[in-house]
Amino acid sequence: MKTNFNLLSTNLEHIDWICVNKLRSLICGLAQSNIKHINARSKSQRTQSIETFLHRTRPNCKLNQPPFTDCIRKTDEHILTQSRLNYANAVLGAVACNIPLLLEGPSAVGKTTLIAHLCKNIDNKKMHYISNEQIVKLERVNNTDTTTIQDYLGTFLPVNDGFVFQKGALYRAMENGWWFLADEFNLADPSVMNILFPLLEGKNSIIIPTSGKIITAKPGFHFFATQNDASYANRHQLPISLRNRFVEIQFDEFPEVELSEILRRxxxxxxxxxxxxxxxxxxxxxxxxxxxxxxxxxxxxxxxxxxxxxxxxxxxxxxxxxxxxxxxxxxxxxxxxxxxxxxxxxxxxxxxxxxxxxxxxxxxxxxxxxxxxxxxxxxxxxxxxxxxxxxxxxxxxxxxxxxxxxxxxxxxxxxxxxxxxxxxxxxxxxxxxxxxxxxxxxLVKIHLTPESESADLIGEIQPYSFLDLLKRLPFMAEQVVHRFQNLCRSQNSTGILNIDDKIFIDSMVDLIKKDFNEAIDLFEKTYSREEEQRQQKEALHNNFSELRAHAESFMIPLTTDKYADEVQNVIETRTSTPSFQHHCIDYEFPPRIYHYEDSYDNDDDDDETVPKKNTFNTMSYADCQLDDDEYGTCGTVDMQSMVTMNIDDNLTNRSTFKKNSSESDDD
Structure with missing residues (x-):
């Protein structure tokens, strides 16, 4: 503090004395409140030393403490006795100078309540000479040993089929120009507080570690922290490098006279x-x-x-x-x-x-x-x-x-x-x-362990499948019935259900525990069976080779071995595939396919010449449809245009007919 006074004394001639009054108010609050366990006489001596220093170059200047509490709207919600008015004035002095503030003191002496009261009732028009339309809100984080930086800045949460960034309390306060309160500040791990150093140094900005985004505080933002001293259980000793970035105010117990006044009012x-x-x-x-x-x-x-x-x-x-x-x-x-x-x-x-x-x-x-x-x-x-x-x-x-x-x-x-x-x-x-x-x-009983989290008490967002939600329906229905049962009991002064209500509720409970569960089990079995069939169909469609073999077995029927050689000699087809398109070359003579309806194996009938009815099919290539089936073949032949002819012949002329037809095909 001595070094700061020496720096200040070199420029006292050029200082606005309105700012000096604010500075005096802040330093007096610091001198009176930042020192633990000192008596009123010591505080008074320090205040006089500060006033003597400020009067060194301007002896005729009158120094007074600005009444910042005049910027607070009067209300009966919070009782401000004389000691609490002094604390309020010191807090508002830090607000006027835009300096982070640390309030330390015993439990339940009004630290948090004072900040909330000042934030709710501050008059911005008087305090900052700005429009009174700006609404000031208080964002708050209650620190524990499990507090993380995500509680301050925010984190990503699942929403529908994606993730959305949920802003934290500090993020919202900075972007809107509100007040921020870190309650029980020394309960959080010191590593969490390191992220706050740039903000507390007056840079008025902070970086989100997960994304690298820089958040800049709007005018009106102020940072407050409250805590009990390190003698309380599980409290951390704040590092000096962090503590000296605050203006610190030590809260004392309620004076006896003021306490009785507060109780009455x-x-x-x-x-x-x-x-x-x-x-x-x-x-x-x-x-x-x-x-x-x-x-x-x-x-x-x-x-x-x-x-x-x-x-x-x-x-x-x-x-x-x-x-x-x-x-x-x-x-x-x-x-x-x-x-x-x-x-x-x-x-x-x-x-x-x-x-x-x-x-x-x-x-x-x-x-x-x-x-x-x-x-x-x-x-x-x-x-x-x-x-x-x-x-x-x-x-x-x-x-x-x-x-x-x-x-x-x-x-x-x-x-x-x-x-x-x-x-x-x-x-x-x-x-x-x-x-x-x-x-x-x-009655709801929860067994807590060192691994228990707040989600075990208040719930959390979890992904659920369709069947998981379906299985939870009976439990939800039972909760509705229990609530209805409590409403029925509240209507009776004795707290006992009427006979009609009891019969109705018992029937509903039996319906939920038996019929409802059976219906859900039946639906689950049916759904599982249909789902299995659907998966099998998908697996079949995904297996391309099986599909191809299955389709070709129907698209290309096999010819019997007996007439395989005849068909090969009769049908000749040439194809070419330029630019992935198949073409068919017409022949001079259409191919013919013969079918014989008699048998040659009966030796007993060799002596008899019995005329048989034979048929052959004539197919025109112009009538065939040869389409690309994307498998590298010419597709199938449309046999509907085939012309059927009946021929009366006997066994003696059959060889002559085969010979002539063979010669014709060769041509």
Whole structure:
């Protein structure tokens, strides 16, 4: 920083003092927020040192911090106390200077929420002196240890018969001039962050490794990153070469006074507003929050929000803050653990009049009217069910019932549940709760392993064949029936199906499991048989030699051996193939083919001269059609134009006739 100040001092006479005010705002934010674990006095001393340096050449110039927060539209969605206003002003100072910003601090102190609020409510006309019609959106990537550069820039996805490039969050933000937030930045592998170096250096562009395409950021684009420090689990230590490319802001915990104010003013849309929170209760909650900051049982602002929600649901107009705190916070620790006992002691310190037992009193009983009460100390919830006597709860141990009561309280408050412990009854207790609530058919169990991916939970795009989709139809039909069953149950206060609905649903299930599956199996067999026949036909057509031999067997019939020599002497054909065309030469005399209808082998008839009827065929070459069949031959002869003649002759004149015909052919 000293080197930067020396460079700046050589050109102070030529600097616009409006820019100096912005620079002072940025440096003050850096001085006040970029240094961890220093007190307010040290921050004030550093601020005074910066002001003294800037006054060195212009002693009469008044330096002030520009109120960038005036560019934010006022709204009740986000409560900006004094410390949060200072953070917002530092963030907007970095936006005005177009510098990447890194926000680091404890969990749930408002880092991500502040960026989202500023992006949603910024007034571009005041901030950048541009048209207010430009819409600013926030693109976000939640980093994990499996995050890849494709999550930032995009990847190719299969669409129909091809692939389409799906742009990533950073790609969309750069091409549209939006804000981009890399949440939990140090959870990603450092090798992924190396691709961001050109963008963070101010080059305002980045290269897609897979295609080499250069993406240039439009005006209005800003890069933000948020993270917890490296003391949190699985966090990477950012390289210095990457970290010094950001302007860094260190977020602190909520001050005690501001925290109580936030709790009182908190009113989120679509949330149940807190109506029975007094000023004293808000101060007690803020005091308890700060009392646990440096302990192993530290809580976050998220736990305070759950605490408020449970008190609104389960207190029934009474001050049950410590009891609800025990049910919410103490359940994370074993009964005999030191951390749990310390937590209870801290609750007794803040609420000294409360009587908190060391071991919570658990009760699960049927109170009539189709209701079962799940109670821990003075906190209870009533659930609609009539299946308590049919379950294993009455004979289960107290530890099983205690966990079931805590699950009931969490589900009624709309909170996610994480069961942690050795191999015991975690899955069984979830199944027991789904049976009590008549939703066992809706329970989906997934066994996670170190190789599990997000696609195992939310699905993915996979190629399917026609038969694969057909086999999935029964499962899809069962899902539709289950959804219909749940709708029928929701119409009944007891959650039990009516007799008519049950008969109809059972018939549909039987139809799907039996008839539908049989129809699909029959179709699959028929389709497989037809497909096999089709493939055989294709194989036959593709085999050219087999086709040719098969066709020639029908196109050229064979002559009997008895008359093969006669036919060879009678028929003479000459062909020529210039330019791949066949021609036939006509003869002076047409060929004749003789057929004899008598037999010469009967020696007993030698003495008798019996006239026989003989025929011969006369064929005209002019009437023959000799076409090229593309196999190198002259094709076939059309024998329809042959003229049949009948000759009456006897055996004594037959030799003379053969001789004359032979001489005629020779001519």
């Amino acid at each position: 908190r009113n989120k849309p679509d949330k149940h507003k807190q109506t029975n929170l007094t000023d004293q209760s808000a101060k007690s909650l803020a005091l308890f929050y700060h009392q646990l900051i440096r302990t192993r049982s530290r809580i976050t602002f998220r736990e305070l929000v759950k605490w408020l929600r449970r008190h609104e649901l389960f207190s029934r107009g009474k001050e049950f803050w410590p009891m609800i705190g025990v049910s919410l916070l103490a359940g994370k620790y074993p009964l005999e653990s030191y951390t749990r006992q310390t937590l209870i002691n801290d609750l007794n310190t803040i609420w000294p009049n409360a009587i908190i037992p060391k071991i919570s009193q658990i009760d699960v009983r049927d109170i009539g009217g189709g209701l079962v009460r799940f109670q821990e100390n003075d906190v209870f919830v009533d659930v609609n069910t009539t299946l308590l006597s049919q379950s294993i709860i009455p004979i289960s141990p107290k530890t099983f019932q205690r966990t079931l009561v805590r699950i009931a309280l969490a589900i009624c408050a709309g909170e996610p549940v994480l069961l942690v412990g050795p191999t015991s009854y975690k899955t069984l207790i979830v199944e027991t709760w789904t049976r009590l609530s008549n939703r066992f058919d809706e």
